[in-house]
Every structure is written in C-alpha cells, then in structure tokens.
Amino acid sequence: MLMHPSAPLSREEAAHLLRRYGITPTHQRLEIAHALFSRRQHLSADQILAAVNLRHSETSKATVYNTLKLFLEKGLVREVIVDPTKVFYDPNTEPHHHFYNLANGELIDIDAGDMQVTGLPAAPDGMVAERVDIIIRIRPEDTAEATAPSCRARTVACLDSAPSPSRVPKDNLG
Numbered sequence: 001m002l003m004h005p006s007a008p009l010s011r012e013e014a015a016h017l018l019r020r021y022g023i024t025p026t027h028q029r030l031e032i033a034h035a036l037f038s039r040r041q042h043l044s045a046d047q048i049l050a051a052v053n054l055r056h057s058e059t060s061k062a063t064v065y066n067t068l069k070l071f072l073e074k075g076l077v078r079e080v081i082v083d084p085t086k087v088f089y090d091p092n093t094e095p096h097h098h099f100y101n102l103a104n105g106e107l108i109d110i111d112a113g114d115m116q117v118t119g120l121p122a123a124p125d126g127m128v129a130e131r132v133d134i135i136i137r138i139r140p141e142d143t144a145e146a147t148a149p150s151c152r153a154r155t156v157a158c159l160d161s162a163p164s165p166s167r168v169p170k171d172n173l174g
C-alpha cells in the first residue's frame with residue numbers, strides 16, 4: 001500500500017519509499033521519486049525530466065527512462081498508455097481507472113469502486129485476466145466535432161480504449 005502524502009516528500013521519506021520497494025536510493029532516483037510522489041500527478045517522462053532538471057540540471061533523458069523502467073519493474077509506479085505517444089507514469093498503484101482529458105492532456109483517477117466493469121469476454125485458453133484498465137476519453141461538450149468526431153453528442157465521456165493494436169497490453173481488456 002502506498003501512502004498518499006499531501007505535502008512534498010522529504011528526502012528521507014523518498015529514500016524510505018524506495019527502500020521499501022527494494023530500490024537503492026541514489027541521488028537521481030530520489031529526485032525522480034520526488035517529482036512523481038510530491039504532487040502525486042500522472043507525469044510523462046519528459047515532464048519528469050523537466051521537473052528534475054528544475055532542481056538539478058545534470059539528469060539525462062536516458063537516466064530518467066532507465067529509472068522509470070526500474071520503478072515499473074519494482075511496482076513503485078504504474079504505466080498508463082493513453083496512446084503510443086502518450087505514456088504516463090502513475091504513482092497510484094491501487095486498482096483504478098482514468099479519465100483522459102483530450103483538451104488538456106490531463107489524466108484524472110477514477111476509483112475502482114466507482115466503476116463496474118461487466119460482460120468481459122472469456123480470456124483465451126490458458127490465460128486469465130490480470131487487470132482491466134479503462135481510459136474514458138473526455139472533452140469539453142462544445143468541442144464535440146472538433147476533437148472526437150466518433151463520440152456523438154449525448155455523452156461527455158467517450159468510452160474508447162482501443163489504442164494502436166501494436167501497443168495493446170495483454171491485460172488491457174477495456
């Protein structure tokens with residue numbers, strides 16, 4: 001279980017968090033954890049790089065990517081793939097879904113308990129569904145035609161979780 005601190009993480013808290021996930025807290029890992037967990041936002045790798053370099057300008061993009069990969073492997077963060085060009089890192093690893101605001105590119109958490117998913121197809125032989133991630137793409141009502149032509153008038157939310165087939169994770173059944 002992750003804590004949800006509302007105040008910025010201290011260096012000690014960040015180090016403690018990393019150690020709890022079996023990650024050795026190096027300077028740059030601490031900076032990246034700080035960027036992700038202080039405001040508990042969904043951030044892209046570029047946004048994380050920018051946040052880290054605001055404080056210390058020596059971190060490379062490769063370091064950020066390698067560190068995020070490690071955080072993912074250790075279960076410290078989760079990846080939210082809106083489409084292949086929009087990948088976000090999520091400090092909230094509890095089961096939940098997302099609204100994705102097409103107008104401003106922002107992800108908003110939807111508590112798993114606030115949404116029921118029914119009628120899932122049976123998994124292929126020998127497979128089980130591990131997780132269902134649903135992304136509900138939303139837009140301001142008055143930009144209907146401009147941003148989401150396939151999403152007709154009546155609903156604000158357009159249930160569309162069909163990213164490019166090449167990047168569909170095997171557990172993305174939404």
Ligand SMILES: [Zn+2]
Nearest residue numbers: 090092098109
């Ligand atoms: Zn989230």
